[in-house]
Amino acid sequence: MRRLKYNQAISEATVQCMERDPNVFVAGIGVKDPGGIFGTTEDANRRFPSRVFDIPNCENAFAGITIGAAAMGKRPLVVHPRNDFMFLTTDMLINLAAKWKYMYQNGSSVPVVTRGIVGRGFGQGATHSQSTHALFGHFPGLYVATPCFPSDMKGLLVSALTGDVPVVLIENRAVYNLEDDVPEEPIAIPFGKGRVIREGTDVTIVGASLMAYESLRAAAILSEQHGVSAEVIDPRSIRPLDEEIILESVAKTRHLVVADTSHATYGFAAEVAAVAAEKALGDLRAPVKRVTLPDSPAPVTKSLEEIFHPSPMSIAQACLDVLKAEAQVTSHLRDVQEAFAGPY
Amino acid sequence: MTGKDATTLLREMIRIRVAEETVGRYYPEQEMRTPTHFSIGQEAISVGVCQALEHTDAAYSGHRCHAEYLAKGGSLIGMFAELYGRVDGCCRGRGGSVHLNAPEVGLIASSAILGETIATAVGSAWAFKMDGSSRIAVTFFGDGVTEEGIMHECLNFASVMQVPVLFVCGNNGLSTNTPLSVRQPKGHQIWKWAAGYGIPAVHVDGGDVFAVHEAAKQAVAHIRAGNGPYFIEAPYFRARVHVGYESDAEKNYAFRSKEAVEAGMALDPVAKATRTLIADGVCTQAEVDAWTAALVQEVEDVVAAAKASPYPSTDELLVGTY
Numbered sequence: 177m178r179r180l181k182y183n184q185a186i187s188e189a190t191v192q193c194m195e196r197d198p199n200v201f202v203a204g205i206g207v208k209d210p211g212g213i214f215g216t217t218e219d220a221n222r223r224f225p226s227r228v229f230d231i232p233n234c235e236n237a238f239a240g241i242t243i244g245a246a247a248m249g250k251r252p253l254v255v256h257p258r259n260d261f262m263f264l265t266t267d268m269l270i271n272l273a274a275k276w277k278y279m280y281q282n283g284s285s286v287p288v289v290t291r292g293i294v295g296r297g298f299g300q301g302a303t304h305s306q307s308t309h310a311l312f313g314h315f316p317g318l319y320v321a322t323p324c325f326p327s328d329m330k331g332l333l334v335s336a337l338t339g340d341v342p343v344v345l346i347e348n349r350a351v352y353n354l355e356d357d358v359p360e361e362p363i364a365i366p367f368g369k370g371r372v373i374r375e376g377t378d379v380t381i382v383g384a385s386l387m388a389y390e391s392l393r394a395a396a397i398l399s400e401q402h403g404v405s406a407e408v409i410d411p412r413s414i415r416p417l418d419e420e421i422i423l424e425s426v427a428k429t430r431h432l433v434v435a436d437t438s439h440a441t442y443g444f445a446a447e448v449a450a451v452a453a454e455k456a457l458g459d460l461r462a463p464v465k466r467v468t469l470p471d472s473p474a475p476v477t478k479s480l481e482e483i484f485h486p487s488p489m490s491i492a493q494a495c496l497d498v499l500k501a502e503a504q505v506t507s508h509l510r511d512v513q514e515a516f517a518g519p520y
Numbered sequence: 521m522t523g524k525d526a527t528t529l530l531r532e533m534i535r536i537r538v539a540e541e542t543v544g545r546y547y548p549e550q551e552m553r554t555p556t557h558f559s560i561g562q563e564a565i566s567v568g569v570c571q572a573l574e575h576t577d578a579a580y581s582g583h584r585c586h587a588e589y590l591a592k593g594g595s596l597i598g599m600f601a602e603l604y605g606r607v608d609g610c611c612r613g614r615g616g617s618v619h620l621n622a623p624e625v626g627l628i629a630s631s632a633i634l635g636e637t638i639a640t641a642v643g644s645a646w647a648f649k650m651d652g653s654s655r656i657a658v659t660f661f662g663d664g665v666t667e668e669g670i671m672h673e674c675l676n677f678a679s680v681m682q683v684p685v686l687f688v689c690g691n692n693g694l695s696t697n698t699p700l701s702v703r704q705p706k707g708h709q710i711w712k713w714a715a716g717y718g719i720p721a722v723h724v725d726g727g728d729v730f731a732v733h734e735a736a737k738q739a740v741a742h743i744r745a746g747n748g749p750y751f752i753e754a755p756y757f758r759a760r761v762h763v764g765y766e767s768d769a770e771k772n773y774a775f776r777s778k779e780a781v782e783a784g785m786a787l788d789p790v791a792k793a794t795r796t797l798i799a800d801g802v803c804t805q806a807e808v809d810a811w812t813a814a815l816v817q818e819v820e821d822v823v824a825a826a827k828a829s830p831y832p833s834t835d836e837l838l839v840g841t842y
Contacts, residue, residue, distance in 0.1 A: 248578065
C-alpha cells in the first residue's frame, strides 16, 4: 500500500484494466493532450496509444457511439473534462444505455463507463461547476458514483470497467488534491456500498462527493470546538444507495445532516432525507437538515463564489442546529480550492 | 441477377407485407397494445439492403422497424409475440413494436428516439474497425432523423474515423405528418448532406427492390474493402398513417392530396417487383399467389402461437433493470 492522489488512482485503475482487457478503450475530447485530463489519461495514452482516442465534438452522438461499441463487446471509458457537457449525453445514457438490458431482454448489456469532472473554484461559474449525479441517479438502469477518496475511486472504476452495467462517475475537481492509501492491485469496490469514514455518536453526516471530505473537516470542528461527536458516511455510490449504512448510523446518533455538492430540490440530499423519513422516523430526535447549494446558478465573482458552496463551517453549523445546541461555529477553515490558481 | 436471387428479393418482401397486413387485420382487436408504425411501402429498401449483408453484420433500425427486423432474418414469432406482449416476444414484452431486435441474425436494436441508432451503428462499425474485422454496420432511418443534430455529428465522426458503416435513409417525405417542405431547405436533397461530409452518397428509387439491391451491393463492397462509410437515400411512399394501420382517407387526413396518395400507392414495391419478374419470365403469377398463400397460412399459425404464449409473470417486473 502506498499513498496516491486521486488522479493517480484513476490513471492506475485505467491502465490496469486496459492491461487485463483488450476491449477497454479511453475516449474523449483532449484525452491525448499533454497532461491527459488532469493526469488521468496520460499513462494510458503512453502505454496504449492506439486505444486512447481524441474525438470530434459530439457529446450526444458519442454517447451513442460508445453504446454501439459496447454492444459489440467493447468497454468504452469516456471522459468529460466538465460534466456539464454530459447534459448533451442524457438521451443516450438515460433513454438507451440505462434501458438497454431491460427493454431488449436478449441477455446483452452496454457497460459504457462515463467519467465527468465537476469544476470548483477560480470562477468556474454557472455551466462549469454543476454536479449532475442526482440527474443520472434518478433513472433505473445506471450505476452512479461520486467517489471522494483515491482508494474508493480506484476500486469503483475497476468495478465499472469489469461489470456489465452502464456507469456514471462524477469527480469533483477539488478532490483531485486528496490522497490516501491505495491498494496496488485492481481490487473492485462494489456499487451500493458506503463507508463510515469517521465514527461518532451524536450526529450522522452523509456527504456525497467532495462533501464527504468537507464533512470530515466539519466533524473535526465539532469535536475540537463544540465537544460534538459526528459520524461521517461517504455513500461512495448514490445509485444504488447503501441505505443500510445510513439507517444503522441514524439508529445510533438519532440525528441526520446531509451535505451535497448540488441543489436541495429533488436532489441527493432529498433522497437521503426521504429514506430516513420512510424508514427511520422513529429514530430521529430532530428533523433532518440538508446542506446544499443555494437555489441559484453558480456565480463567477469571488465575493459570491466564496459563499456559494457548502463548507465545513456550514455543515458543522447544521449539525449544531439539529442538535439544538444554540452554539455558533466561529472557526474558519481554508476553502478547499483556495490554492487553486486556475484557470481550469 | 440470377432468377433465384431475384425471387428471393420478391419472396422476402411478400413475407414482410403479409406479416404487416396480418398485424393490421388483428390490430383492432386491442390485444396488440403497442404503438405500431407499419412498414408497408418500405419493404424494397429493407430487403434490398439486408440481402446484401451477412448475418454477422450489425444492423439497427428506428421506430418503423418491422421490415428491417424481418428482412435481416428476425423470426415471425419473436415479432408477433412481442406485439402481443408475451414471453416469446423478442423483448419478452418489454420493448414492443418499436424495439424489435434479433442479435442472433444481426438486428442489434431498434429505437423510438430519432437518431439514437445512427450513433450506435457508427459505434459498432468503429468497434469492427478497432478489431480489424470485416464486419460492417448498417443503420436504417427516415428523412425526419436527418434534421437532428446527431445525424450530422455521426456523419462527421464516421467520415473522420473512416468507419465501416452504411447509412440508409428511407425518405417518405413525412415526419409524422409534417412534410419536408417545412422541415428542410427548398430544393435540398438529403444525400447531399452526406456528400458534404466527404461520404460517397447515392440516390436510388426506394420502390425498386432490384435497384436498391444493386446500390446496396456496391455500397457494401466499398465499405468492406476498407473505404469508409457510404450513404444511400431511397425515397418511398408511406402507405399508411404515421402510427396505426389506417390509410390517410380513413383518418380524413389531407396533408397529402388525394392525387398524391393515388400516385404513391401505385408505386407499391411488391406489385412492381412482381410485374417485373413476371414480365422477365422469372416467375408466374400463379407462383407468386402460391408463395403468398403459404405465407398467409404461416403467419396465421404464428399469430395463434403468439396468442398462446403466456404474459410475463408479475414477479418479473424488475428483471433486467440491472
